Amino acid sequence: MKLEALRQKVWEINVALPKTGLVMWTSGNASGRDPETNLVVIKPSGVSFDDMTPEDLVVVDLDGNVVEGSLRPSVDTGSHLYVYRHRDDIHGIVHTHSRFATTFAIRGEPIPVHTTTAAALFGGVIPVSDFATIGEEDIGRQIVEKIGGGQVILMRNHGVFTVGKDLGEALKNAVYVEETAEVVYYARLLGPVDTLSDKDIRDAREMYLTSYGQK
Amino acid sequence: MKLEALRQKVWEINVALPKTGLVMWTSGNASGRDPETNLVVIKPSGVSFDDMTPEDLVVVDLDGNVVEGSLRPSVDTGSHLYVYRHRDDIHGIVHTHSRFATTFAIRGEPIPVHTTTAAALFGGVIPVSDFATIGEEDIGRQIVEKIGGGQVILMRNHGVFTVGKDLGEALKNAVYVEETAEVVYYARLLGPVDTLSDKDIRDAREMYLTSYGQK
Amino acid sequence: MKLEALRQKVWEINVALPKTGLVMWTSGNASGRDPETNLVVIKPSGVSFDDMTPEDLVVVDLDGNVVEGSLRPSVDTGSHLYVYRHRDDIHGIVHTHSRFATTFAIRGEPIPVHTTTAAALFGGVIPVSDFATIGEEDIGRQIVEKIGGGQVILMRNHGVFTVGKDLGEALKNAVYVEETAEVVYYARLLGPVDTLSDKDIRDAREMYLTSYGQK
Amino acid sequence: MKLEALRQKVWEINVALPKTGLVMWTSGNASGRDPETNLVVIKPSGVSFDDMTPEDLVVVDLDGNVVEGSLRPSVDTGSHLYVYRHRDDIHGIVHTHSRFATTFAIRGEPIPVHTTTAAALFGGVIPVSDFATIGEEDIGRQIVEKIGGGQVILMRNHGVFTVGKDLGEALKNAVYVEETAEVVYYARLLGPVDTLSDKDIRDAREMYLTSYGQK
Numbered sequence: 001m002k003l004e005a006l007r008q009k010v011w012e013i014n015v016a017l018p019k020t021g022l023v024m025w026t027s028g029n030a031s032g033r034d035p036e037t038n039l040v041v042i043k044p045s046g047v048s049f050d051d052m053t054p055e056d057l058v059v060v061d062l063d064g065n066v067v068e069g070s071l072r073p074s075v076d077t078g079s080h081l082y083v084y085r086h087r088d089d090i091h092g093i094v095h096t097h098s099r100f101a102t103t104f105a106i107r108g109e110p111i112p113v114h115t116t117t118a119a120a121l122f123g124g125v126i127p128v129s130d131f132a133t134i135g136e137e138d139i140g141r142q143i144v145e146k147i148g149g150g151q152v153i154l155m156r157n158h159g160v161f162t163v164g165k166d167l168g169e170a171l172k173n174a175v176y177v178e179e180t181a182e183v184v185y186y187a188r189l190l191g192p193v194d195t196l197s198d199k200d201i202r203d204a205r206e207m208y209l210t211s212y213g214q215k
Numbered sequence: 216m217k218l219e220a221l222r223q224k225v226w227e228i229n230v231a232l233p234k235t236g237l238v239m240w241t242s243g244n245a246s247g248r249d250p251e252t253n254l255v256v257i258k259p260s261g262v263s264f265d266d267m268t269p270e271d272l273v274v275v276d277l278d279g280n281v282v283e284g285s286l287r288p289s290v291d292t293g294s295h296l297y298v299y300r301h302r303d304d305i306h307g308i309v310h311t312h313s314r315f316a317t318t319f320a321i322r323g324e325p326i327p328v329h330t331t332t333a334a335a336l337f338g339g340v341i342p343v344s345d346f347a348t349i350g351e352e353d354i355g356r357q358i359v360e361k362i363g364g365g366q367v368i369l370m371r372n373h374g375v376f377t378v379g380k381d382l383g384e385a386l387k388n389a390v391y392v393e394e395t396a397e398v399v400y401y402a403r404l405l406g407p408v409d410t411l412s413d414k415d416i417r418d419a420r421e422m423y424l425t426s427y428g429q430k
Numbered sequence: 431m432k433l434e435a436l437r438q439k440v441w442e443i444n445v446a447l448p449k450t451g452l453v454m455w456t457s458g459n460a461s462g463r464d465p466e467t468n469l470v471v472i473k474p475s476g477v478s479f480d481d482m483t484p485e486d487l488v489v490v491d492l493d494g495n496v497v498e499g500s501l502r503p504s505v506d507t508g509s510h511l512y513v514y515r516h517r518d519d520i521h522g523i524v525h526t527h528s529r530f531a532t533t534f535a536i537r538g539e540p541i542p543v544h545t546t547t548a549a550a551l552f553g554g555v556i557p558v559s560d561f562a563t564i565g566e567e568d569i570g571r572q573i574v575e576k577i578g579g580g581q582v583i584l585m586r587n588h589g590v591f592t593v594g595k596d597l598g599e600a601l602k603n604a605v606y607v608e609e610t611a612e613v614v615y616y617a618r619l620l621g622p623v624d625t626l627s628d629k630d631i632r633d634a635r636e637m638y639l640t641s642y643g644q645k
Numbered sequence: 646m647k648l649e650a651l652r653q654k655v656w657e658i659n660v661a662l663p664k665t666g667l668v669m670w671t672s673g674n675a676s677g678r679d680p681e682t683n684l685v686v687i688k689p690s691g692v693s694f695d696d697m698t699p700e701d702l703v704v705v706d707l708d709g710n711v712v713e714g715s716l717r718p719s720v721d722t723g724s725h726l727y728v729y730r731h732r733d734d735i736h737g738i739v740h741t742h743s744r745f746a747t748t749f750a751i752r753g754e755p756i757p758v759h760t761t762t763a764a765a766l767f768g769g770v771i772p773v774s775d776f777a778t779i780g781e782e783d784i785g786r787q788i789v790e791k792i793g794g795g796q797v798i799l800m801r802n803h804g805v806f807t808v809g810k811d812l813g814e815a816l817k818n819a820v821y822v823e824e825t826a827e828v829v830y831y832a833r834l835l836g837p838v839d840t841l842s843d844k845d846i847r848d849a850r851e852m853y854l855t856s857y858g859q860k
Contacts, residue, residue, distance in 0.1 A: 025820055026858075027762065046858025075856050097762060099828055106759045106832040108839075114321045116349055116373045117242065117312060131845065134761055135852050157841060158761045175240055183314055187321040189404060189834060194323075196372055200346065207350050211290050213241075213261025329536045331564055331588045332457065332527060390455055398529055402536040404619060409538075411587060415561065422565050426505050428456075428476025544751045546779055546803045547672065547742060605670055613744055617751040619834060624753075626802060630776065637780050641720050643671070643691025 003041070003059065006034050010041040011054040013094070013167050018049045022096040022174055028159070029074045032167040033084050033091045038062050042080060044071035075135050082140025083163065092167030094174040097159035100181035104128065105154040111177075111184055112195045118180045119201040120208035126177060128154040152177045218256070218274065221249050225256040226269040228309070228382050233264045237311040237389055243374070244289045247382040248299050248306045253277050257295060259286035290350050297355025298378065307382030309389040312374035315396035319343065320369040326392075326399055327410045333395045334411055334419035335427065341392060343369040367392045433471070433489065436464050440471040441484040443524070443597050448479045452526040452604055458589070459504045462597040463514050463521045468492050472510060474501035505565050512570025513593065522597030524604040527589035530611035534558065535584040541607075541614055542625045548610045549631040550638035556607060558584040582607045648686070648704065651679050655686040656699040658739070658812050663694045667741040667819055673804070674719045677812040678729050678736045683707050687725060689716035720780050727785025728808065737812030739819040742804035745826035749773065750799040756822075756829055757840045763825045764846040765853035771822060773799040797822045 010032045017023040017030065026049070031042035041057050058069035062085050064078060074080075080093050104111055104126075111126040113119050118126075129142035132155060143161055147153045151173045152162045160177055164170035187193045196204075225247045232238040232245065241264070246257035256272050273284035277300050279293060289295075295308050319326050319341075326341040328334050333341075344357035347370060358376055362368045366388050367377045375392055379385035402408045411419075440462045447453040447460065456479070461472035471487050488499035492515050494508060504510075510523050534541055534556075541556040543549050548556075559572035562585060573591055577583045581603050582592045590607055594600035617623045626634075655677045662668040662675065671694070676687035686702050703714035707730050709723060719725075725738050749756055749771075756771040758764050763771075774787035777800060788806055792798045796818050797807045805822055809815035832838045841849075 024824060025817060044859065045856075072859055075852065097760075097824070097828075099824075100831065102760065102828045103831040103835075106828060106838055107835060114372060115312075115317065120349070131841075133845075133848055133852075134765070135856055157759060157845075172240060179239060179312070179314075183312075183317045183321060185831065185835075186315065186318040186400065190318075190322060190400075193321055196346075200348075200372075203348055207290065207348075211260075211350055214259065214287055329587060330527075330532065335564070387455060394454060394527070394529075398527075398532045398536060401530065401533040401615065405533075405537060405615075408536055411561075415563075415587075418563055422505065422563075426475075426565055429474065429502055544802060545742075545747065550779070602670060609669060609742070609744075613742075613747045613751060616745065616748040616830065620748075620752060620830075623751055626776075630778075630802075633778055637720065637778075641690075641780055644689065644717055 003034055003037070003039060006032050007041050007054050007057055007059070009167055010043075011052070011057055013092075013171050014043050014052065014057075015049050016171065017094070017096060017174075020175055022098040022178060023049070028094075028096040029076055030094045030167060030170070031074075031077075031080045031092070035091055038084070039067060040081060040084060042077055043074050044069070045074050047071065076139060078135070078137045079140030079143065082137040083143050086144045087163070089165060090163045092164045092170035094162045094167070094170040095159060096174055096178075098174070098178040098181075100185050101154060101160040101178050102158070103185060104181055105159060106157055108156055110154070111181055113201050114184050114187060114193060114195055115180065116196070116200075116204045117176065119196055119204035120212070121173070121176045122150055122152060122180070123205040124150060124201065126150070126152050126154060126180070129156050131156045132158070134158075218249055218252070218254060221247050222256050222269050222272055222274070224382055225258075225272055226267070228307075228386050229258050229267065229272075230264050231386065232309070232311060232389075235390055237313040237393060238264070243309075243311040244291055245309045245382060245386070246289075246292075246295045246307070250306055253299070254282060255296060255299060257292055258289050259284070260289050262286065291354060293350070293352045294355030294358065297352040298358050301359045302378070304380060305378045307379045307385035309377045309382070309385040310374060311389055311393075313389065313393040313396075315400050316369060316375040316393050317373070318400060319396055320374060321372055323371055325369070326396055328416050329399050329402060329408060329410055330395065331411070331415075331419045332391065334416040335423035336388070336391045337365055337367060337395070338420040339365060339416065341365070341367050341369060341395070344371050346371045347373070349373075433464055433467065433469060436462050436469075437471050437484050437487055437489070439597055440473075440487055441482070443522075443601050444473050444482065444487075445479050446601065447524070447526060447604075450605055452528040452608060453479070458524075458526040459506055460524045460597060460600070461504075461507075461510045461522070465521055468514070469497060470511060470514060472507055473504050474499070475504050477501065506569060508565070508567045509570030509573065512567040513573050516574045517593070519595060520593045522594045522600035524592045524597070524600040525589060526604055526608075528604070528608040528611075530615050531584060531590040531608050532588070533615060534611055535589060536587055538586055540584070541611055543631050544614050544617060544623060544625055545610065546626070546630075546634045547606065549626055549634035550642065551603070551606045552580055552582060552610070553635040554580060554631065556580070556582050556584060556610070559586050561586045562588070564588075648679055648682065648684060651677050652686050652699050652702055652704070654812055655688075655702055656697070658737075658816050659688050659697065659702075660694050661816065662739070662741060665820055667743040667823060668694070673739075673741040674721060675739045675812060675816070676719075676722075676725045676737070680736055683729070684712060685726060685729060687722055688719050689714070690719050692716065721784060723780070723782045724785030724788065727782040728788050731789045732808070734810060735808045737809045737815035739807045739812070739815040740804060741819055741823075743819070743823040743826075745830050746799060746805040746823050747803070748830060749826055750804060751802055753801055755799070756826055758846050759829050759832060759838060759840055760825065761841070761845075761849045762821065764841055764849035765857065766818070766821045767795055767797060767825070768850040769795060769846065771795070771797050771799060771825070774801050776801045777803070779803075
């Protein structure tokens, strides 16, 4: 992928975040990695999504050296890079403070599988990290250590990180984890509620991977 | 109804779904049946509502053979067709994961009649299905078996299906079941709450069928 | 007030209702009374707010005779007229199923004064009616009997009616009762909560009537 | 800062309030102080945000004398001025009735630090005032007395006031306190929940003050 195409894509996904209601003001961020050069394009720190142009995005290499851009990159950059260095299969990361995912992150409770949608999209429980300090690589280490085979992790007392083979998949995960967290939250407020069986989870995941969408 | 008019109508109702807040991303779908030819127009699988054109919709016969369209139809197509084959009076089906209806579907609890609106529109309790596997006809069988005399059914751990004599009626039911589920949810969170009496339900339903709207 | 100006005003307030989130689809309605002729302009029954033109509104006299308009008036018309006949000071009525007001209506619980806003705007507890049948004048009788010195009443298992010296005031009441119901609902879900003292309610109401707004 | 530039800024922030969902109808207000002349620009009383032009704003001196403008200033003007007179470091004040902040204000409960965002932005617990009468300076006295080293205070049974070194900062605080209140509310409804440690709060605050955003 050409760097300029990636820059455009990362910009589009960053500005899509407030429109989906997943972030507000300057919170949250998205980054993407070029699979050929391993260069990473990421949101600048503390900049409003509305004001941000594609040129404001920062390009860094996997060691955090700024390759292009005059703004400071997100304070989460070290953690994004830690994930990219340890997971060759990941080329997009989205971070939000979406409300119901953050509710579970505050409580330190994973989100079990209560819907066919969550079974199809996530294939299992959404895990929650230990508390991690913002800045440096602490969050990144938690992601790599605790995300397991999935693509979503609740960051304790903070928010949610989603990953994907590309940035579009990471955004899709960010949208669906919030919807999932919201309905599970509502359901549990009325009292204990059963989860799907392991077989039903596997069937829904298999259906999603083999039959859903276009070839 | 000419097939092209039906295709346009099914497209309009599909793209109306995200605007009403009932669906997001690629979840949910709507289909309509031509009463003369029994051809069914349905959403393609896994396609975003924003990107979908009327030409992207898929036309199938009641046995599931694709008559027009180059995309794969919804994974729920077999279930829509099962309903159409077993219920001559139904010509439109809407499926959503709207949040409060899904909350009751997760809990496996039917929605009793707590408002004059629900009494008028639905005439009784909204039932909930057994768990059904996505793909093939399992969901369709649950709809036919459990929907009774009504037009709405909560699909266990999944979402909600609504039907109608035409697709507009199915959409109206999808909108009102979500509003109903939301206020009943809020009311019940504060503690037990009485339902309407059978007589009050009958009166409201009768008023709706005989006096409401334009002749 | 000229009848055409009233027609325009009633149309504007009706189409404002879905934009405020207080109503959806064809639910709810607004009417206004001309203080000179006692003619009442009201929403037609079962018509979508989006599709409604000023010409679609129906003009009736206080006995319910249609003076202008080819559509059937709202099924609540008899109740609006009952209120206008019994309360010379009321020239506007708004009816919605707004979610949190309806939540209290389902529970049959009045809304006590927990905020300075509610004290200023309403001056006391929002009462709740007995169950009333839709159609004829049953709802109107409940309004006149139970609304007391206020301008808002929860209609049991149904929704909310607000009145005003003109239709703008009735709309303002419909907007603020929903905001009030929402925050009181949230506060009470966490446990019992104190109300304002009678003195604090009187002070806030007095401030609102004498100092708030423009002369 | 030239007075006309301040007037434009105060107008922009006032009209931004309903767009962020923090206020509705005529509730809430924002003011800004010119650091050179100590003149204060504030919203007129009871005027809809949609209808308000920059010329409708009222300019007052610190004693409350109207310097420019033909409309009556907000009933909260005396309290804004009280804050400006007692706190030289404050040049912007925002007041809203945002729903979840108001929920805690109704309950009279401060908002503890449950998220890294609240730790970074607020650096500690959001305090709640005693009940204050609207009009005159009662609210202002509560703000000065109870806000401590922070920039946000819940006004008991009323709403929330935020301050800043400029009006932009006060708006940012108004947006983030509502997001914070909402997620803390959701988390606590499911049961007791731990707060961040003092060290984690200090670290997040330090990160925010030294590393976040652009130089």
